Amino acid sequence: MCPTWRTEEGNSQPGENPSLDSDLINSVAHGDEAALGELYDRYAGLVYSVALRVLRDTAAAEEILQDIFFQLWQKASQFDASRGAMASWLVVMARNRSISRLRRKSSIEETNVEDIVVAKPYRIENSLMQSEMLAKVRGAMDGLPAAQRNAVELAYFEGLTHSEIAERTGEPLGTIKTRLRSAVETLRMKFA
């Protein structure tokens, strides 16, 4: 199956310029190495942080980072630039690939990770936007009860399912399900 890199526009923020990442990916598709470098400068830290948090191995995390950006270089023309959301797509790829590698199993959600569609909820193209988002997300996580936060981290960063979290923590499956439901309900409101 030919990989398709698709994203969808979601809740845009007022006054934003939706074409910045799109312009860069278009330039990359035309062989512009500097544009790839700029995308790397914007998002490499985020992609690497996710990979390192999952894999806890700097060499393996760099390998994931390199592969994702190299694939961006090779397949940029397949990215639907008119619909943006580069950052979210990169993060989803970094997280899914890292967990697949960690757990030696196929992708945690789809069988073809390149075929993932990610809506565009927020803008994080520069360091200021990233700092604001970092504060927002960490504030939301800090606001969760410790047990809920721990369950979310085990699911997101270690790729554990309900039953695997229950086994890891030694707590009843029903308790874990309730915790994660409450946590994602809270996060959805905080991220809105």
Place this chain on the structure above:
Amino acid sequence: MMSNADHIADVALDLLALGALDAEELRPLQSHLAGCADCTRRMAEARGRMSLLAFAAPSEQPPAGARARLMERVRVSTAAIAKTPAQDFAAPRTAMAEFRAPRKATWSLGWATLALGLAAAALLLWVNNTRLDRQLQSLQQSTAELQQKQMQNQHLLELFAAPDTIQVSLTPMPGHLGTPAGVQYNQRRGLLVYAGAMPPLPSGRTYELWLIPTAGDPINAGVFHPDAAGRVTVMMPPLPVGVAPKAFAVTIEPEGGMPKPTGAMVQMGAVS
């Protein structure tokens, strides 16, 4: 988990995007998603929403040289692709040159001089363009480095300021040199090791930090090298979540580190 007979509830989509659902929970949702455009669109939103959890990871920067390695890989691949068409065109061009060979004698000195002048001008423009490209790349690199430092400083501030950060002083073991060192550890924000004067290491050796849990074997917390003055300020790779530390220790191990401590323990400190 369906909100009604037709559509999947937001909470189920979020749990699916989070990767928390077991196989038997996944199957009916995937089956529904395959035929429901509205839920597929909302699934994309859930993925975007959950992707923000990436910001909950401790902020780390890629190793020095990672960017250069990527760009080199790109250049090598580009050169490999460019080589093939150039070789394809080489044959027709040679044939054409041979076909036109008798006309070379008709070239005047003036045309030759003009061609040389144009070639020289093109070369100068290319050299100038290359120099400007390098300057631009250097400026972009500097900007990226400044942004990286800003993120690192912010991460350190968060680590030090967090109320649940544990501070542990490490002291040299008897018979070992070095000034006291320390670690700042927060399960969610990372682990910082710092020291003022660690003795230089023998060739092929590294310092390795260990988290000693309240139960179980020591956990490898990463390797580090002091700078030329013996100073150490290093953010270590993330550790497993949910492990309560009893103490931290430093050993000297073969380069690259070991999964379990094998060398002499040079520093240690208990969690108070």
